[in-house]
Amino acid sequence: LGMAPPAALLALGLCLSVSHGSFLVPLRIFSGGHNFSLALASDPTGAVNFLDMVDNLRGDSGRGYYIEMSIGTPGQKMNILVDTGSSNFAVAAAPHPFITHFFNTALSTSYRSAGRPVAVRYTQGNWEGELGVDLVSMPTGPNGTVPINIAAILSSDGFFLPDIHWQGILGLAYPLLARPDSSVTPFFDSLVRQLGIPDVFSLQRLAAWMSCDPQMDWICVCVCSQIMGGTEPTLHRGPVWYTPIVEEWYYQVEVLKLEVGDQNLDLDCREYNTDKAIVDSGTTLLRLPVPVFNALVDAITRSSLIQDFSAGFWDGSKLACWMKGETPWRFFPKLSIYLRATNTSESFRITILPQLYIQQITDLDGTLDCFRFGVSSSVNGLVIGATVMEGFYVVFDRAQRRLGFALSTCAASGGLPLSEIAGPFSAADVASNCSGGVLKAPVLWVLSYALIAVCALVLVVLCFFLC
Ligand SMILES: *[C@@H]1O[C@H](CO)[C@@H](O)[C@H](O)[C@H]1NC(C)=O
Ligand SMILES: *[C@@H]1O[C@H](CO)[C@@H](O)[C@H](O)[C@H]1NC(C)=O
Ligand SMILES: *[C@@H]1O[C@H](CO)[C@@H](O)[C@H](O)[C@H]1NC(C)=O
Ligand SMILES: *[C@@H]1O[C@H](CO)[C@@H](O)[C@H](O)[C@H]1NC(C)=O
Numbered sequence: 001l002g003m004a005p006p007a008a009l010l011a012l013g014l015c016l017s018v019s020h021g022s023f024l025v026p027l028r029i030f031s032g033g034h035n036f037s038l039a040l041a042s043d044p045t046g047a048v049n050f051l052d053m054v055d056n057l058r059g060d061s062g063r064g065y066y067i068e069m070s071i072g073t074p075g076q077k078m079n080i081l082v083d084t085g086s087s088n089f090a091v092a093a094a095p096h097p098f099i100t101h102f103f104n105t106a107l108s109t110s111y112r113s114a115g116r117p118v119a120v121r122y123t124q125g126n127w128e129g130e131l132g133v134d135l136v137s138m139p140t141g142p143n144g145t146v147p148i149n150i151a152a153i154l155s156s157d158g159f160f161l162p163d164i165h166w167q168g169i170l171g172l173a174y175p176l177l178a179r180p181d182s183s184v185t186p187f188f189d190s191l192v193r194q195l196g197i198p199d200v201f202s203l204q205r206l207a208a209w210m211s212c213d214p215q216m217d218w219i220c221v222c223v224c225s226q227i228m229g230g231t232e233p234t235l236h237r238g239p240v241w242y243t244p245i246v247e248e249w250y251y252q253v254e255v256l257k258l259e260v261g262d263q264n265l266d267l268d269c270r271e272y273n274t275d276k277a278i279v280d281s282g283t284t285l286l287r288l289p290v291p292v293f294n295a296l297v298d299a300i301t302r303s304s305l306i307q308d309f310s311a312g313f314w315d316g317s318k319l320a321c322w323m324k325g326e327t328p329w330r331f332f333p334k335l336s337i338y339l340r341a342t343n344t345s346e347s348f349r350i351t352i353l354p355q356l357y358i359q360q361i362t363d364l365d366g367t368l369d370c371f372r373f374g375v376s377s378s379v380n381g382l383v384i385g386a387t388v389m390e391g392f393y394v395v396f397d398r399a400q401r402r403l404g405f406a407l408s409t410c411a412a413s414g415g416l417p418l419s420e421i422a423g424p425f426s427a428a429d430v431a432s433n434c435s436g437g438v439l440k441a442p443v444l445w446v447l448s449y450a451l452i453a454v455c456a457l458v459l460v461v462l463c464f465f466l467c
Helices: 005-017 187-195 290-303 441-466
Strands: 057-060 064-071 076-083 089-092 112-121 126-137 146-157 168-171 200-203 226-228 236-244 255-260 277-279 286-289 320-323 335-340 346-352 358-361 368-373 375-378 382-384 392-397 402-408 419-426
Touching: 064 168, 076 089, 089 126, 112 146, 146 187, 236 335, 236 346, 236 392, 236 419, 255 290, 255 346, 286 290, 290 375, 402 419
Parallel strands: 076 168, 089 146, 277 382, 286 375
Antiparallel strands: 057 064, 064 076, 064 126, 089 168, 112 126, 126 146, 200 226, 200 392, 236 402, 255 335, 286 382, 320 368, 335 346, 346 419, 358 368, 392 402
């Protein structure tokens, strides 16, 4: 889990070298005992009962979240991983040592190959295959069987992992990220068009460390779900706060400010959004651009009651362990992210408690409880991943081009919430456009041109004297 920095740099390098057509899709496989279920609602006209469709998305400890789908005629049942950071619907169509079964296109009378090759590279793993179309239905989803673009995965590398219980991936982002190009209509776009469901879905999940063991102190009364075609009021508490979607490719948002405890990191707000800030269910951690990450670690170190923290804890190479029963959360501050509100002169704040970002690793035994840091540095933008999303009910309101955050009924421990939302705040103290692109690069370019000019001058002078 988590990518070694050299691999990250290499991936970025590859990505930058191959033009606009190839974005790096930040898929991260979950690890930890998550519990997650999916609910679907489809009827925009009639009464929608979300709850009896809840509990249909099963999370397996450590290998990702998936929903069940039936593909082809007759239907072949597959478990499909949910990812809001990519846009292809892809299923294994050939055997692979790490998967139990695959979609056999030859056994489906309705499968039509489009005869086009397709490949997707994620930050973790990649696959290649061919495009086709087949009928898809979701036994626990909207009522209907619709033709959907499918990428049949024929070969892959680092994509399927040992012991996973899914055979494909459902990318829920916009057509711009679809491979090989945006003419391949993504799954949710097809669903909305063909079934007439609202262009909205929402996600809610149970935090990794939460146990449903009644012996323990955690509250576990919720069913955690993904809802397609609407929002379900009983899955959140209080109002939904909305932030505009800056650009429709990833779910890109605008981050205005970060706070550790009540201390503002006080960086130029464009730092938070270089080269983009996105909300991605397929990324495990909160990922921050390097300067932001360093400022955050400094601030946490200053305000934490613990003096000597191994650098390895912050960079993810070490766990921090305490004697069993000694939970470390009281030593750490809250983290807050300010997002631009739909009234652009205002912002609102989403806050996660240490319980969400100091994450217990459940499978270790012995006399210690071990924790990892749920934040990492990033060379390709800020990613609001599962570490943060777990605290909230997140509405992907594509119809109104905005993302909504509300307190999740899931995210509570011993009756105490693990997340907070507050607003509105004035956004007068930050730039009017924090997504305004490159902050450092122009300066660096000017600097490098200046250096080249100086070198050239020196050469000319040297030549002159030599001659
Ligand atoms: C997930 O939650 C369901 C109830 O919603 C429970 O029956 C199941 O045991 C839980 N699974 C895990 C791995 O905690
Ligand atoms: C699904 O649609 C079919 C045909 O339109 C209908 O007969 C059936 O009752 C529907 N099922 C549900 C659960 O709405
Ligand atoms: C937007 O927020 C500003 C500052 O709080 C307020 O003065 C203005 O009335 C708001 N605009 C709308 C349309 O609500
Ligand atoms: C902010 O700047 C980016 C990049 O220049 C641009 O694409 C975007 O439309 C701007 N947003 C607003 C609200 O002006």
